[in-house]
Amino acid sequence: MKCPFCAHPDTQVIDTRVAEDATFVRRRRRCGACDKRFTTYERPDLSFPAIVKKDGRRVDFKPEKLRASMDLALRKRPVGVEQVDSAVERIEEALLTTGMREIASNKLGELVMRELRRLDKVAYVRFASVYRSFEDIDEFKTLVDEVVRT
Template sequence: MICPFCKDKDTSVIDSRATEDGTAIRRRRVSACCNQRFTTFERVQFREITIIKKNGRKSPFDRDKLTRSVMISLRKRPVDVDTIEKFVSKIYRNLEDLGQNEVLSTTIGKFVMDGLKEIDPVAYIRFASVYTNFKEVKDFEEFVDKLDVPKKK
């Protein structure tokens, strides 16, 4: 494994353990060159999943891209990193459970929307604003009015 700090190839594993949900191995590593520590994750990949975008283009599924998208929605929200990691793992398992090599991007969007609705309503609205392409303030109003969230007076 290459050290992300000094780019040296000589790194050692100092600790390994399964993640809480058991879907990955978390490894703590140290660089022999700069002595910096970093964490890597090892996951099982059953098949290559290809995402079919709304415009018909195809691209390989990118777990990191999904994680970044979810993190943007949850920015400055009271949700810990472990919850986010479990959420992304659950979405990935759902995709694997479909048993398909090609998945519509709208399917992933639905999985994310359903999960964020349970995790954090503000993140849910943030994600929805991009995912459903809100154009005007009234789009937000209509979306929020459909939510089953009590409004403050």
């Protein structure tokens, strides 16, 4: 690790600690040349698959966009932040474990709908009505009837 003060290429690790939530490692370092100390943080570099839109465009997966769409569907619904966090984590994990470099947007939408159905049926219907672009009331009624049966 190069020293941020003098750019010397050799630094020594003095102390290593794992964060409380175990998502990163904190290291205190000392420069062998200027003797100054600094802190570095190590996090895993996760590579999510690209999202292939219906029109063929490829866009980067953005966890904040996923969270925003779920929050919109869950607006004014009695679902806790921890439950939403867990659902987002399950979707991200599902994307990472596919091992694929690209995934169709409809597959991502299905993952979101599955999680929303677990969390709140009203939010599920809200999301599905926009996601599936219902053309008439009969399609909407069919979805609601399906949710009521389960």
